[in-house]
Amino acid sequence: MNIAVLFGGKSSEHEVSCSSVCNVLNLLKDEKYNVYKIGITKAGAWLLTEASEEEIRSGAWEQRADNEPAWILPDPAVHGIRTAGGRVLPVDVAAPILHGKNGEDGAIAALFQLAGIPQITTSMTSAANSMDKALTKLICDKAGICQADWMQVYSRELCDMEQVVERIEAQLPYPIFVKPASAGSSVGISKCGDRAALIEGLKLAAEHDFKIVLEETVVGQEIEVAVLGNDAPIASVPGEVCPAVEFYTYDAKYNDADSLLFIPARLDEAVQERVKAEAIKVFLAMECNGYARVDFFVKKDGTVVFNELNTIPGFTNISMYPKLMAASGIEGKELMERLIKLAMERGE
Ligand SMILES: Nc1ncnc2c1ncn2[C@@H]1O[C@H](COP(=O)(O)OP(=O)(O)OP(=O)(O)O)[C@@H](O)[C@H]1O
Ligand SMILES: [Mg+2]
Structure with missing residues (x-):
């Protein structure tokens, strides 16, 4: 089985991707897999590389003299990678481990769709809808999923800041969370306690x-x-993140040893079951395939409030997705096998 694994990318989560992919590569160390590694630089250049995990983690991979520019061609007749040197490498399945913009937003899924190559991640449309927090909320509202009160504004409207702020204050109480619709990893998010902060x-x-x-x-x-899963997805045991800081920022996620994880979450059995059912409902409402991490808040009274979902969730050493699956009896290697099988079932 020839697998193209993509990492890096033009995204604020480039480094997270490099860290995630090392774990994925480890799980693909098996004689049944022939793995091609394609790194995408922050500038967007595609390089077929023999880089080691250490080099990928540190960013040194980009400097290797033997890297060769190489691309997935959209032409389905090629069905694989074309290198600058003119080689064609057939690909059976693609594993784009690219978080955030240009990866998780469906851009890369579209390329594999054109190329006719099955991929372990969700389709272009579901990826795009899931990446956009406003579209996600619209779809989930329609599906009857409980969410925080919310609204959207466009950056172009900010030229009349006074009017925008009045509109927001008429609809939402402070403190208000302000988020770019499509960023990820808490980039650009603020919790605003008053008008000046807003x-x-x-x-x-x-x-x-x-x-x-x-x-x-x-x-x-x-x-x-x-x-x-695909049409009949399964949900893991719920996990709980307990950020040591005001909210779960980029630093708390990746650099802060004080943030605590609880697996299973500290919830009653009945509430755990409700969260799992709700996670599957979100996954299906968003028309996801393959895998996704679905995030919630659970209030003191047991109300389950959907927050957001990630269609290419982190796979780093401290990431929740692989931990939750392992805690549910699906260890890393089996998880990769299942993701590949699900991709093949969906086909191109
Ligand atoms: N409405 C809210 N009420 C309370 N806390 C919130 C709310 N929205 C976000 N947060 C806090 O901010 C964090 C980041 O928000 P959110 O998960 O929406 O952003 P993200 O950048 O998409 O993160 P991810 O890396 O998980 O994709 C959450 O984990 C939570 O701690
Ligand atoms: Mg989040």
Whole structure:
């Protein structure tokens, strides 16, 4: 089986991808797999590489003299990789481990769709809808999934800041979460306690996206569920993240040893079952395939509030998705096998 594994990318989560992919590569160390590694630089250049895990983790992979520019061609007749040297390498399945923009947003899924190559991640449309927090909320509202009160504004509207702020204040109580619609890893997100903070938060979010999502603050435990499957997905045991800081920022996620994880989450059995059912409902409503991590808040009274989902969730040493699956009896190697099988079942 020839597998193309893609990592890096033009995204603020480039480094997270490099860290995730090392774990994925480890799980693909098996004689039944022939793995091609394609690194995408922050500038967007595609390089077929023999880099080691250490080099991928440190970023040194880009400097290897034997890297060769290589691309997945959209032409389905090629069905694989074309190198600058003119070689054609057939690919049976693709594993794009690319978080955030240009990866998780469906851009890369579209390329594999054109090329006719099955991929372990979800389709272009579901990826794009899941990446956009506003579209996700619209679809989930329609599907009857409980969410925080929310609204959206466009960055172009901020030229009349006074009017925008009044509109927001009429609809949402402080503190208000302000988020770029499509960023990820908490980039550009602020929790705003008053009007001055809201204005700063809006300006910051506008640096990252033309669309901005505003949400009421939900007080509760942060619960994450790993979902796996196509038409009949399964949900993992729920996990709980307990950020040591004000909210789960980029640093808390990747650099802060003080953030605590609980697997299973500290919830009653009945609430755990409700969260799992809700995670599957979100996965299906968003028309996801393959895998996704679905994140919630659970309030003191047991209300389950959907927050967001990630269709290419982190796979780093501290990431929840592989941990939750392992805790549910699906260890790494088996998880990769299942993802590949699910991709082949869906086909191109
Ligand atoms: N409405 C809310 N109420 C309370 N806390 C919130 C709310 N929205 C976000 N948070 C906090 O901010 C964090 C980041 O928000 P969110 O998960 O929406 O962003 P993200 O950048 O997409 O993160 P990810 O890396 O998980 O994709 C959450 O984990 C949570 O701690
Ligand atoms: Mg999140």
